[in-house]
Amino acid sequence: MTNGAGSRRAVAVGVTVLLLVISGCSRSSDRGVREYVDEAISGLSEGYYADSDAWDEAVEEALPGLYASDSIPDTYEALRRLTKVAGGKHSFFSTPADVAVWDQPFPPGGVPMPTVTYDGMVATVTVPGFSSDDQSEIDQYLGAAVAVFESERARTACGWVIDLSANGGGNLWEMLVAVSPLLDDGVVEAFRDRDGSTSNVVVNGNTVTWDDQEWGSLPGEPTKFASRPIAIVQSGVTASAAESVIVAFAGQEGVEAFGSKTGGFTTVNNGFELPDGAVVTLSFALMGNREGNFYQSPIAPDHDTKGAGVGALTSAKDWMADQCSDL
Structure with a gap:
């Protein structure tokens, strides 16, 4: 939503996001795909709609392909879809490149104000x-x-x-x-x-x-x-x-x-950061x-x-x- 559907810093969701760094590990893109996927699924399981049959079925369907991915970036699209299932339309997956864009400060004089x-x-x-x-x-x-x-x-x-x-x-x-x-x-x-x-x-x-x-x-x-x-x-x-x-x-x-x-x-959003710097904003x-x-x-x-x-x-x-x- 914007709390952000496409905002400059969407992770602030409409809430200043609380970053829950699941494992506390440092950013690294060379970690195993399987471990990365498991961390992402663990975080997504906290979503508002992740206690449903639809979530269980979506994970069961997606996991084989996720585990077979050649690299972490190859998991992004599937994780993006799972994020919507777990948290609904107000939730979204941001790649490290996405984060770099919305993490930029406002230009001088560009802060929107009441x-x-x-x-x-x-x-x-x-x-x-x-x-x-x-x-x-x-x-x-x-x-x-x-x-x-x-x-x-x-x-x-x-x-x-x-x-x-x-x-x-x-x-x-x-x-x-x-x-x-x-x-x-x-x-x-x-x-x-x-x-x-x-x-x-x-x-x-x-x-x-x-x-x-x-x-x-x-x-x-x-x-x-x-x-x-x-x-x-x-x-x-x-x-x-x-x-x-x-x-x-x-x-x-x-x-x-x-x-x-x-x-x-x-919905109210929270968020967590994955080891490579990707961020999930989750209702x-x-x-x-x-x-x-x-x-x-x-x-x-x-x-x-x-x-x-x-x-x-x-x-x-x-x-x-x-x-x-x-x-």
């Missing part, structure tokens, strides 16, 4: 996709979010439009932290593993935690605006980590979503809202604007203007 515009008393914050594990880039992204919410004009806005329509995903945690001033405190989201166990995403002020682990905070103390009406703008491009933002707002009072169905990458849980509803398909908006004659953003702003007039 921005805000105002139409009278209505604030529109555009939250772009963002994938990076570089701390300086993360600081820039979150610093831009602070600038959105700390101004005097932000404090006087009667309502907020969150535009996710062009956000294809990336770092789940940074996006949730970026919009934390607009989220209620408390449990905002849950993740459900394949065994049915759940863990909660919790907002406390401008800090986001998962399963009691702190995952990030906005610098300083930006004002909380969770009591203001909020309109979310989404599209078929909206995916992965951006869908997690939508899920986090689901069930919050005064929130409505506009646009069309999202991309449907509503391990479903996203669920604060009310305990979990998603395995595109998220429909409250107001489907496809064919309404006006764009989703215009519809959201019109709705917000009505909310503000009633305040």
Whole structure:
């Protein structure tokens, strides 16, 4: 997904990926094919859908050919297919060459950052996709979010439009932290593993935690605006980590979503690195809202604007203007 379907650093999945280096060994392309395959299968077996007959059958069918491969690169295509079986469409296998491409830093001035515009008393914050594990880039992204919410004009806005329509995903945690001033405190989201166990995403002020682990905070103390009406703008491009933002707002009072169905990458990804530097990004849980509803398909908006004659953003702003007039 992008949390990345084709993102610059897709392994950040929409989550800043936790690299689980299975054996802890150093990178080497001369290790035996069989041992390499066994490591890959062991890691893939942790995928959300890897406790199914379809997974068992796929492995049984693929193993003879994998073991007979002349070299490690010859296993990539079969492992790519098994990754989809184990983790679903949000999971993917990246070769060392793929990793080298998406591991490049953004060019100077190229870090995508949240921005805000105002139409009278209505604030529109555009939250772009963002994938990076570089701390300086993360600081820039979150610093831009602070600038959105700390101004005097932000404090006087009667309502907020969150535009996710062009956000294809990336770092789940940074996006949730970026919009934390607009989220209620408390449990905002849950993740459900394949065994049915759940863990909660919790907002406390401008800090986001998962399963009691702190995952990030906005610098300083930006004002909380969770009591203001909020309109979310989404599209078929909206995916992965951006869908997690939508899920986090689901069930919050005064929130409505506009646009069309999202991309449907509503799983949470983890990852592991193989000895030659290939990386598997693997879904391990479903996203669920604060009310305990979990998603395995595109998220429909409250107001489907496809064919309404006006764009989703215009519809959201019109709705917000009505909310503000009633305040």
